Amino acid sequence: MKSRSRILVNATGLAVFAVTVFPVFWMVSTALKPNEEIFSTTPRPLPGDPTFRHFDFVLNGGIANTSFWSYLGNSLILALVTVVASGLLALLAAVALVRFRFKFRTTYLVMLLVVQMVPAEALVIPLFLDLKQLALLDNLAGLALVYIAFSLPFSIWMLRSFVAAVPRELEEAALIDGAGPVRAFFSVLLPLVTPGLIATSIFSFITAWNEFVFAFTFLDDQAKYTLPIMLQYFFGRSGNEWGPIMAASTLLTVPVILFFLLVQRRMVSGLTAGAVKG
Amino acid sequence: MIRTRTRITPYLLILPTLVVIGALLFWPMIQIGMLSAQQVGHRQLRGEPAQWVGTDNYTAVLESDLFWSSFMHTVLFAAVAVTLTMAVGTAVGLLLNQLRGRMSNFVAGGVMIAWATPPITAAIVFSWLFGSTGGLANWVLEALPDALVGGGWRDYNWFGSPFPTYVVLTVCVVWQSFPFVAVSVLAGLKSVPGELFEAAKVDGASAWRTFWRITFPLLRPIFLVLLVLSIIWDFKVFTQLFVMSGLANRDAYNLSLFAYAEAFGSMNAKLGLGSAIATVLTVILLVVTALYVRMMVRRGELA
Numbered sequence: 001m002k003s004r005s006r007i008l009v010n011a012t013g014l015a016v017f018a019v020t021v022f023p024v025f026w027m028v029s030t031a032l033k034p035n036e037e038i039f040s041t042t043p044r045p046l047p048g049d050p051t052f053r054h055f056d057f058v059l060n061g062g063i064a065n066t067s068f069w070s071y072l073g074n075s076l077i078l079a080l081v082t083v084v085a086s087g088l089l090a091l092l093a094a095v096a097l098v099r100f101r102f103k104f105r106t107t108y109l110v111m112l113l114v115v116q117m118v119p120a121e122a123l124v125i126p127l128f129l130d131l132k133q134l135a136l137l138d139n140l141a142g143l144a145l146v147y148i149a150f151s152l153p154f155s156i157w158m159l160r161s162f163v164a165a166v167p168r169e170l171e172e173a174a175l176i177d178g179a180g181p182v183r184a185f186f187s188v189l190l191p192l193v194t195p196g197l198i199a200t201s202i203f204s205f206i207t208a209w210n211e212f213v214f215a216f217t218f219l220d221d222q223a224k225y226t227l228p229i230m231l232q233y234f235f236g237r238s239g240n241e242w243g244p245i246m247a248a249s250t251l252l253t254v255p256v257i258l259f260f261l262l263v264q265r266r267m268v269s270g271l272t273a274g275a276v277k278g
Numbered sequence: 279m280i281r282t283r284t285r286i287t288p289y290l291l292i293l294p295t296l297v298v299i300g301a302l303l304f305w306p307m308i309q310i311g312m313l314s315a316q317q318v319g320h321r322q323l324r325g326e327p328a329q330w331v332g333t334d335n336y337t338a339v340l341e342s343d344l345f346w347s348s349f350m351h352t353v354l355f356a357a358v359a360v361t362l363t364m365a366v367g368t369a370v371g372l373l374l375n376q377l378r379g380r381m382s383n384f385v386a387g388g389v390m391i392a393w394a395t396p397p398i399t400a401a402i403v404f405s406w407l408f409g410s411t412g413g414l415a416n417w418v419l420e421a422l423p424d425a426l427v428g429g430g431w432r433d434y435n436w437f438g439s440p441f442p443t444y445v446v447l448t449v450c451v452v453w454q455s456f457p458f459v460a461v462s463v464l465a466g467l468k469s470v471p472g473e474l475f476e477a478a479k480v481d482g483a484s485a486w487r488t489f490w491r492i493t494f495p496l497l498r499p500i501f502l503v504l505l506v507l508s509i510i511w512d513f514k515v516f517t518q519l520f521v522m523s524g525l526a527n528r529d530a531y532n533l534s535l536f537a538y539a540e541a542f543g544s545m546n547a548k549l550g551l552g553s554a555i556a557t558v559l560t561v562i563l564l565v566v567t568a569l570y571v572r573m574m575v576r577r578g579e580l581a
Contacts, residue, residue, distance in 0.1 A: 009376045016370055017388035023453065024391055026414065027403045039412045089294045096291035108292060109580045110571055115303040117567040119514035121534035122556035125541045125549050126309035127302065132323070149302035152295055210396035212517045217542060228398040232521065235402055242406055249399040260394035261387055 024253065031055065031246040038242050054247035063234045063248065066222055072251075075209060075227040078140060082147040082208035083201045089148070090155035090200060091163075091193070095185075097156070098163040116153040124217050131218060138220040146214050151204035158203070162196025163189070202263055209256055227252045310560060313553035320547060328550070335554035344528060345555065347440075348536040352559075355444055355532060356512040362452045363508050364501075367459025372489070374460060375467040386461065393457035401521035404450040408436040440530040443523050450518055455511060459504050466500040467493070499577055506570040510563055533559045 025045075030038055031054050033047040059068045097105065127146060128137070136142030166189055174184040215226045225233065231248050238245070314335055316328040339345050374386055395403075408415045410433050419431035436442045470493070478488045494501070516534040523530040525543045533555060541552025574580060 009373070010381055012373060013377050013381055013385040016373060017385045020392050020453070020457075021388045023400070023403045023407060024395060026407060027399070030406065041417075043412070043414055043417055089298065092291040093295040096288040100288035100291075102288040105288075106580050108296070111299070111304065113571050113574060114564070114567055115299055115307070117510050117563055117570070118303065118307050119516075119534060119556070119559055119563060121514055121516045121538060122310055122553075122560045123303065123306045124538070125553050125556055126306035126313060128542075129313075129318070129549065130306065130309070145298070146302055149298050152299055153303075156295060206394070206396075210398070212396075212398050212520075213538075228396060231398055231402065235405075235521065240411065242409070242412065245402060246406065249402055253395055253399045256396060257391050257394045260390055 024257070027246050027253070028250050030242055031250045033243065035243055054243040055251070057244050058248045058251065063230060063244075066225075068230075068248075068251070070223065071225055071227050071230040074140060074224060078144055078147060078226060079205050079208040081144045082151055083204045085144075085148045086151040086155050086204045087197055087201055090152055090159050091197065093152075093156045094159035094163045095189070097160050099168070112153040112156060116157075120150065120213055124213050127214070128217055137218055138224065139218075140224055143215060143218055143226075144208075146218075147204075147208040147211060150211075151207040155200045155204055158200050159193065159196050162193045162199075166192045198263055202259065205259065206256060307560070310553045310556050313550055314557045316550045316553075318547075318549035318553075322549075323547065331550065335551050338551060339554045339558070344531060344536060347529070348531040348533050348555075349558075351440065351444065351530070352513060352532040352534075355448065355515070356509060359448050359451050359455075359512045359515075360505070360508045362448065363455045363459055363512070364505060366452060367456040367504070368463050368501075370456060370460035371463025371467065372493075374464045386464070389457040389460055392453050393455075393461075395454065397454065397517040398521060400450055400454050401518040404446055404453075404518075405437070405522055408446045410435045437522055437527075440527075443519075443527070443530045447515070447519055447522060450522075451512060451515055455508060459508070462500060462504055463497065466497045470496050499573070502573055503570070506566060506573070509566055510570075513563060513566075514559065 029045065029047055032050045032052070034049055034051050034053065037044065037048055061067050096102070097109070131137045131139075131142045131146075134142070136145070170192070171184045171188050174188045175181070179187065210228065211226075212228045212232070215229050216232065219225055219229060222233075231245075231252055234248060235245055313328075315330060315332060316322075317331045317334075318328050322328045370389060374382055374389075377385055407413060410416065413436075415436070416431045416434050419427050419434070420429075434442075436446050474492055474496070475488065478492055483491065514534050515532065516538070519530070519532060519535055520538075523535075525535070525539045528539070531539065537552045537555035537559065539552075540555060541547060541549045
């Protein structure tokens with residue numbers, strides 16, 4: 001009886017896995033199929049005659065005559081700048097929130113919660129006008145600023161609980177041993193909150209890497225497009241070329257998924273510590 | 279000396295975030311309200327000062343049928359998508375809690391994949407799955423007995439009218455958002471002492487009863503937070519609808535797409551009008567956020 005219910009639970013688990021992964025599987029499978037198979041009247045799950053033709057097309061300037069690598073470069077730079085800047089700024093704020101009691105602390109926390117909920121789709125209108133005024137429209141630096149701002153509230157919120165988990169005594173011990181506050185920060189606190197910084201980094205990386213609305217609205221020059229914009233542009237222009245479209249989608253998605261799975265366990269602990277402290 | 283330094287230290291530490299968040303999130307939020315009372319078109323974009331038009335934008339918006347259909351779509355979609363997200367997410371969370379060791383990690387990993395997928399790719403992949411030529415969904419529906427699903431699916435266009443578009447949108451959004459609920463519920467379950475469930479089992483309570491009598495009350499705070507977050511996320515869904523339906527299909531607009539279309543969609547940009555719609559959306563979300571903040575205060579998260 002016991003083992004039968006275990007089999008049932010495991011089978012349900014596998015079914016959930018299969019259904020959930022299916023769209024991604026279908027994306028990759030389509031990307032590897034020759035056109036005859038993609039539009040065949042009897043679709044098959046796996047490519048019968050796998051080909052890298054579509055990937056080749058996408059990677060070698062098939063889209064808008066600009067190399068795929070330049071879009072990848074734009075996306076990567078934006079994501080890295082966002083990760084580093086928001087991680088650093090969020091850590092400073094998290095230390096302030098955990099280690100100090102100060103006036104307006106609660107106000108600051110409430111502000112974080114509120115701005116986190118404001119729809120990007122609404123802010124895109126004023127931000128468009130602001131960046132235009134600052135001559136930062138159609139500019140990756142302007143976009144980076146917006147991404148940093150958008151990933152900050154959640155990063156601070158999450159890092160706060162990681163900093164709180166570091167016993168204060170450890171820092172005090174370092175201070176007593178004659179280390180300055182800066183040294184105590186770098187040699188005691190920083191190593192201990194590294195898991196938290198990693199979990200936070202994933203969130204800000206994904207915020208920047210996946211972002212669509214701002215990049216779509218602010219960027220005009222094709223050379224500055226990020227991957228999602230390139231994908232949308234390509235999809236809009238050649239809506240039925242599913243092979244290359246799925247190949248491009250795969251190239252955009254796989255790095256995020258790998259990144260995600262690589263740090264999956266840390267991620268869950270990050271979530272339980274931050275977003276949903278039970 | 280040391281005294282004053284500690285006193286200003288926290289302010290120095292939060293200063294950079296305060297500047298960035300203030301300038302790029304908080305100030306624009308106030309700007310939306312201001313813009314919604316202005317006429318901002320091509321002339322203003324070229325540098326002419328904006329014209330104050332009072333409540334004209336709101337009158338125009340509230341009088342348009344498009345606003346009310348967008349509003350209905352937003353609310354109905356959020357209601358259905360949130361319900362499904364919570365139900366599927368909770369069920370999968372409970373399942374993950376039953377799985378052991380490697381199996382649990384394996385299934386959780388698969389579920390994470392849906393979560394990690396960029397919205398733009400998700401939208402495009404679902405457009406392909408539900409495509410009218412070569413789409414898998416139509417093929418499956420055509421292959422199923424007609425008595426069950428009816429006939430004529432072969433070339434069915436899912437994106438030709440609002441209802442089927444929203445069906446696909448719902449499937450796509452729920453697929454992407456249930457993992458967060460599942461993982462959070464799992465995390466919550468791990469923190470519940472196992473004895474409580476053992477006791478229920480000894481008493482012969484059914485799984486359904488155990489859930490409503492024990493699990494749900496214990497995880498209530500988590501469920502509330504997840505519910506509020508899901509409502510907020512599903513209310514403002516944009517990218518997926520933009521990709522599947524586009525700005526040309528006015529019938530299928532929701533509020534965020536409508537706001538965007540008015541502001542940037544046509545040659546005749548109306549950023550003031552767009553802001554008025556965006557303000558309506560923002561105010562609704564701020565009300566939900568207020569509930570969220572109150573819950574967080576009660577749970578002592580701001581301490």
